[in-house]
Amino acid sequence: MLLAGAAALASGLLPGPAFQVLAARTVPVLAFVVAMSLVTELVDDAGLFRVVTERLAALGRGRVVLLWLLVIGLAAVSTVFLSLDTTAVLVTPVVVLLAVHARIPPLPFALTTIWLANTASLLLPVSNLTNLLAQDRLRLSPAAFAGLVWAPALVGILVPLGILWLAFRRDLRGRYGPQPVHPVRDRVLLSSAAGVMVILLPALVSGVPVQIPALAAAVILLALFLWRHLLPALVSGVPVQIPALAAAVILLALFLWRRRSALRWSMIPWRPLMLTSGLFMVVEALHANGLTRLVSGIAGPGDGLPALPQLAGLGVGASNAVNNLPAYLALEPAGGSPARLAALLIGVNLGPLVTPWASLATLLWHERLRTLNVEIRWGGFALAGLAAVVLTVPLAVVALWLVAGLH
Numbered sequence: 001m002l003l004a005g006a007a008a009l010a011s012g013l014l015p016g017p018a019f020q021v022l023a024a025r026t027v028p029v030l031a032f033v034v035a036m037s038l039v040t041e042l043v044d045d046a047g048l049f050r051v052v053t054e055r056l057a058a059l060g061r062g063r064v065v066l067l068w069l070l071v072i073g074l075a076a077v078s079t080v081f082l083s084l085d086t087t088a089v090l091v092t093p094v095v096v097l098l099a100v101h102a103r104i105p106p107l108p109f110a111l112t113t114i115w116l117a118n119t120a121s122l123l124l125p126v127s128n129l130t131n132l133l134a135q136d137r138l139r140l141s142p143a144a145f146a147g148l149v150w151a152p153a154l155v156g157i158l159v160p161l162g163i164l165w166l167a168f169r170r171d172l173r174g175r176y177g178p179q180p181v182h183p184v185r186d187r188v189l190l191s192s193a194a195g196v197m198v199i200l201l202p203a204l205v206s207g208v209p210v211q212i213p214a215l216a217a218a219v220i221l222l223a224l225f226l227w228r229h230l231l232p233a234l235v236s237g238v239p240v241q242i243p244a245l246a247a248a249v250i251l252l253a254l255f256l257w258r259r260r261s262a263l264r265w266s267m268i269p270w271r272p273l274m275l276t277s278g279l280f281m282v283v284e285a286l287h288a289n290g291l292t293r294l295v296s297g298i299a300g301p302g303d304g305l306p307a308l309p310q311l312a313g314l315g316v317g318a319s320n321a322v323n324n325l326p327a328y329l330a331l332e333p334a335g336g337s338p339a340r341l342a343a344l345l346i347g348v349n350l351g352p353l354v355t356p357w358a359s360l361a362t363l364l365w366h367e368r369l370r371t372l373n374v375e376i377r378w379g380g381f382a383l384a385g386l387a388a389v390v391l392t393v394p395l396a397v398v399a400l401w402l403v404a405g406l407h
Helices: 002-011 016-045 048-059 064-082 084-101 107-119 129-138 142-168 187-204 211-229 231-237 244-258 270-299 307-321 324-334 338-350 360-371 378-403
Strands: none
Touching: 002 270, 016 048, 016 084, 016 129, 016 187, 016 270, 048 064, 048 084, 048 187, 064 084, 064 107, 084 107, 084 360, 107 142, 107 338, 107 360, 107 378, 129 142, 129 324, 129 338, 142 338, 142 378, 270 324, 307 324, 307 338, 307 378, 324 338, 338 378
């Protein structure tokens, strides 16, 4: 996809001025993605997600349904503040392992995480990459953005959970035994990582450009890892007269030697970044060659109920046909008002529950489940997702229509 985007730029299908506008808009978004990936990976390596999950198991008091409700809270908070990909990649393994160790059927917990990873990703700009693009187009603060979409976001959480409860209410009955508590490798590092997250989460919704707190958190966490795991080795084995540049090189070398897993190139999501960059360029090239006119013709005008569900439905169909990110990019010109753009977000955020490729989060979630030997039958997944989408998306659009005062 990245090569396709580069070819579009080189051939002139993507004009240079359009590419410059696109880069000015998307580079900050991609910088945020990189920073948050580093933050969440480092926080996970510090053991924060595992400790939180163990605390949830203790708070569940042996009741499966109470544990499920606590997992819902964890998945929702993770999605809203740290993005749907964080929930799919980092929350899913600890939650599923918790269910396996407690001898609870893992499927209800696995589906809860991925459904909420998608459907809870509507409330804040940081929850989903599509939201960040929409926020940039609307020029809204995080609070104003949440004020626009809070009602459909609430529907997007409650309706899927109601469906999951009806489907798995028998599995969610009963009790589970005490769960083992894993020792903390480094309590100072864990406490510091938790403190960084406590500061980061409100900073992400403060109105400050989201790249600033995310990058700051990434730098702080990297410094904490260096301090806790490399400083003793540096002091004991390296002369203090070494210049600063040499010290930096030695720090990196010692870090790779002492705790390679804590700082690695894979912390940067290279493949998603290349995919996303390529998609940005390809879809922009299509817009430069007539896609905007085509979309405007099929999306319909207006902010009324016939028009808003139509646009949301297009978002659902396009997301499950290709992927929710190119679906949003292709249909964005049809979002000529805040209400229409919110309806499009409802479609591309709440709709990707049917096909496995509808969102990157679903693919990442499935990869994690495969490593845990948890089997997913895509036929059943698609049917359940279709039922959830058919109920959730129209109700969310109606909620938007009512709260926005469009009736």
